[in-house]
Amino acid sequence: MMSFDEIADATGSRESNDATFISLETMAPATVIPIRVSETEVIVSGRASGTKKSSFKKLSIPAGYENLHIMRNVILYLQSADFLSKSLTTRYNEVRSQEKFFEFIAEQTQYLKDGVPLNVYEEYLRYRKKQTKKGFYGEMLHIVEPTKWLLKQKNHALLPVFTTDFMSYLVFAPDLPPPNDTPTQSLVDLFGARNCPYNDSDMIKALRLECCFINEKLGAMRSGLLQDKVLQQWVDKLKTNNLLNHKFSSYYQPSLTINTKHISSKINADKYQIIQDAYNHLYKVILEQENPLTIEWLLQHELPVAPDLDSETAKIAWAKRFFDKEKGRIVTFQINLKKVQIVSLNALTFRFLNRPSDIETFSIQCLLAADSIQRGGLDQHALVDFSITDKSLQLGYGKGRRNTTSATAIYSRKNIVHNTLKNHHELMSEAQSFTPNSEQGDTLVYNWKAIGKGQISSGYTELNSFMSLLLDRKTQLNAQFSEEVGDEGKPFLWLLERLVKQNNKNRLEQNEYAKKNRSRKKRGLNELKFKTKHSKIALSPAAISMSRKRMDDSTHIYQKGSEPTSDADSYGSAETRAELTAHSKETKANVYNDRSNSPQKIESMRRFGAQVGEQYEKEALKISEYIKSAKVVDMQQVRKILDISNSKDEFEEMLESLDLDTEIWGGINHQGQTLIVTTKITAALITGYIAHIKKELHSVRLDSEKKASKWRINLAYLSEMLEQFPSHLQQAGKDMLAEFDIPYPSLL
Structure with a gap:
């Protein structure tokens, strides 16, 4: 039995010896302190477009301007439920616009004496047009929004910030026309729909097959190399010595022939020797296995160019010239008194052995875009968005300007898209220990982020080199693609060839401008502004997503007298099409199929x-x-x-x-x-x-x-x-x- 004192301690009262008695005073809630709502400053959480993490922005009324109702109303609006219900990116953009508006008012000292003019928004627009030539339609919507919000409140006349001037502010606000943006182009539109012999369904099908093909071939290269037990030991040794850590990204591909100072100076000699020995063995394994695709990829992207390498034997012989089998290391040699050497490995690296390459990552990006995941959803996509069971796989995804989550089609184990996505998920999950903290958990992690833009050309990047191999009809890669994918892959090759030609023209123009500017700089002249006749064209998520939308669209525009056709018919019944996008038949019909994407x-x-x-x-x-x-x-x-x-x-x-x-x-x-x-x-x-x-x-x-x-x-x-x-x-x-x-x- 508890003593009276123990009971009192437990109940907070000594007025009763009943153990079930609890003092009402003890049950009373703690003092509630209301959150302070400031009339002069506010802190808003938001997220810049294209970023993954939210940040906080503080907006304050400048000293001396606290009595201006138009500024106090902005602070009140940014604390309202209407504003806080908006997406993070919208909140961020609105606060950025209001920051510029506050800066403008702070410069207008006459407002303190004469008051804010009724056409203040028009004056602000003139002020901004002097700073930049960009369009202001969206910015002005943000600037005027607090005034519209105030006047929509039921008892707005009773609010302390209200004056009748707010009605005039709105009346005299500039009425800007919305920007006359052109609709987003699909893959078919990139080079003109009239010039394209394929439709959007053909393009999406070919793109998916190409992405799965590339990931399967690079995955086979990786698994083939890792079958060598000694190479696997080198991988473990690099991990043990923390040499696969993302902080050492500058020497993921170290020099293999000379002791480059900018690399060796960052770590001690012993660790640098481990890196060189590891790469020497990797090169040895590549030569011993004689995988035609691996050798072809090595020659394309890693080795100095050599003439007359038509046969497989000649290609392997050229690759072997860079390796001294007796010494077990990469060497240099001379041709016509000119030294020939491998400076570094950039693609076939230990990074490639332990995580997806930029080529594979770009292919996954295209696959996700083909499921209508747009840029905002791709930037935020994470490994936790994969839902994988024994029988199927499905992806969840969001959009930058909304909080709800959507879902892709459900892919069964027999589907090649299922296998490609599952393999990527497994490889990325294993690579988390040496992935940068800022990118851990992300689905798409690039070594060079510019590759994600999809501006494919003949430039020297992994993606460009690999796509050049794919286009070259003399290569093993092209032969295997044609054999395994067949005619269904031709739309992608047609598009890829034109992308490379267009972007090469742009590169030549840039090089010409760079040459002229170097000459002008020597003569003390100002640089010329780059103007191009051939703008870059990209295999972008927007174009891919638009092709998918038009592929799924049941509304078609056609000339009078011609028969309407539907790409969606090839997918069977309405029930099947609804299942493909993980929707009910009614939702598919009411929300998607009734919406034209003309x-x-x-x-x-x-x-x-x-x-x-x-x-x-x-x-x-x-x-x-x-x-x-x-x-x-x-x-x-x-x-x-x-x-x-x-x-x-x-x-x-x-x-x-x-x-x-x-x-x-x-x-x-x-x-x-x-x-x-x-x-x-x-x-x-x-x-x-x-x-x-x-x-x-x-x-x-x-x-x-x-x-x-x-x-x-x-x-x-x-x-x-x-x-x-x-x-x-x-x-x-x-x-x-x-x-x-x-x-x-x-x-x-």
Whole structure:
């Protein structure tokens, strides 16, 4: 039994000896201190586009400007639930814009004396245009957003930051048109859709096959080399001595023939010797195994160029000249008094033996993009997003501007994409111990990040060299690709060849400019600004994702008289297509298949979010102006206005007797006014035209949002005019419309 004192200690009370008694004072919650909400500064968490980790940004009102309501409102807005519900990247971009706005106001000392002008946003825009020539549509949306937010609050007039000036700020804010961006190109569009003999389905299929082929061949090279037990011992020794650590990335590929100072000076001589001995043995294993693809890759990217190496025997013989078998090390030799040597290994390295190469990483990037994962999702993709079971594999992914997670198709074990992704996941998981801390857990880790741009040319990078091998019809790599992939791989080779040619032209232009600028620098002249006639074209995630979207799209644009075709038909039933993208049949139909990815639709969707609210406000103003200039009159009034003296009673007879400017729906344009005569035939014409506009409005929106806006205004205008007709005439118009078929021209 507990003593009275023990009970008291346990319950916090000595007023009762009942062990079940607990003092209400003890149960009371601790004092709650509310989070301090500052009126002059705020700290916002966000993430810059293209980065993976969030950061904090502090925004403060400059000293002396604390009483400016427009700045205090920005601070209040950045602490609001509406702002905090936005994505990290949007929050980051908005705070960056407000920083520039605060800098502008801090320079306007006259605002402290004279007050903030009502056209402050217009003055800010002029200020920014002096600093840079870029577009300001997005930035101005961010700048004006706090004012819009304030005026949307139910009791905004009661908020301490509110003044009536905020309404004027919004009225006088510049009305910038949205940027006229072109729709994102698909793989078919990169060199002009008319010039491409393949469709998007062909391209995606060929790209996937190529990615899986490359990863399978490089994986076979790696596993073949690691079958040598001594080489595996060297790998273990490098790990033991911490020589595969990412901090030693500068000598992942050390000099094998000379004691290069910038490498050897960073570590002691013993460790440097371990690196050289390890690479000597790696080279020996490459020669002993005589794998045609490995030797070909060695000659392509690592060894000095040699002429006349048409046969496999000649290639192996050239590679063996760089190795002294008796001494067991790489050597130099001379040809025509010119020293020939291997300076370093850049691709076939111990890094390659322990983690995916940049070529394999780029292939995985393309595979993920072919599953509609865009750049934002690729930058954030992690190994934990892989869902792998005994029978299948699926990837989760997100987007930079939203918090929800999507999923790819489910790949079974028999699928080559499944095997490629699974092997990459396993290799990257094993390589985490010597992956940089900032990149640990990431799916895509490049040794040279520029490769991820996909700007393939004949330049000296792993990816460029490997793709050059793939294009060369004399190589083993090309022969095996053609044999194993067949005609289905031709679309990729067609695209790759044109990418290399285009980007080579750009490289030549850059080299020419560099040469001219070196000459100008010697003469003390300013550098020339680089201007190109051949811009770089990339095998980018955006182009790949767009091809996948169009491949899945069931809406097709085709010329009149031609038969519509659907790439998606090859994937079978609606149930199958839904399963491929891990959606229900209803979701697939309602959200995806009903959405056209034609250039017209994409351009419309690109601007939709930013312009909806403002567009309808503008349309309402236009409608009111139209209504002001319209006049609904009866027969007697129209006679008086038009100064008609004849005795014709029928409206159509009266029109025939006059040369008038009339609308298709019966309106009469006269001296700046639109006269609408209240007759049953006018009611029928207006009713029919309203139905016609409603029927075709959806198609017009696919073609042009601007045209759709015009017809929405007409629709509202005609509806308002019809409402002013007597009810019996409205009904008579409907009856006449039911009896007669009145044709109207297409709105498109």
